[in-house]
Amino acid sequence: MKKSCPRCSSLNIKKKGFTKSCSKTKRGFTERKLQRYLCKYCNKSFTLEVRNKRKRHSREFIEAAIKRYMEDNTTIRSVSNSLGISHQRLLNWVMQYGENAKSPLEVALEIRPKYSGLLGVDGKELKINGRDFTLLVAQDILTFDTVFFSLVEGENMEESRRFFLIIRDILKYPVKGIVSDLGRGRVFIPL
Known part of the structure; x- marks a missing residue:
């Protein structure tokens, strides 16, 4: 498959250096180089590889995590470790859930x-x-x-x-x- 410009769809492109992409993993930060390209027709530079985007969890996953923490009567850390998320993220979800919950009255x-x-x-x-x-x-x-x-x-x-x-x-x-x-x-x- 030939590479084309995402703006004008021209096939007349050339390589134009690299850009660095940094992503956080469980072992620390990883850095990788992404190839940049220049379109000879519209004179715009672009990257064809998609950078790592922040991982978003579905509403069902968030609700299941909160339900598991509330009903199993376990610690935040044990639930977050079993789900593979940080304990702070789970704590933030629980706090947001509590703010939106109705009062007993x-x-x-x-x-x-x-x-x-x-x-x-x-x-x-x-x-x-x-x-x-x-x-x-x-x-x-x-x-x-x-x-x-x-x-x-x-x-x-x-x-x-x-x-x-x-x-x-x-x-x-x-x-x-x-x-x-x-x-x-x-x-x-x-x-």
């Missing part, structure tokens, strides 16, 4: 499951960076769906009130009763 407003109206609320004491926090979790008693959770500074009336107002007013949970052990033992409060 948006999911709860969108799903609107058939709640029973009986809410079980409990708190779990946590220590984060030496500070004490309480994770409040509200769960529907019959469907076992987590309705809402919030990390608060402590189990006090103000935080509990704000927590329940979000459940009732923002999430529109049909509260018929609350079972809780917040502070004073198990209580059943009809609303």
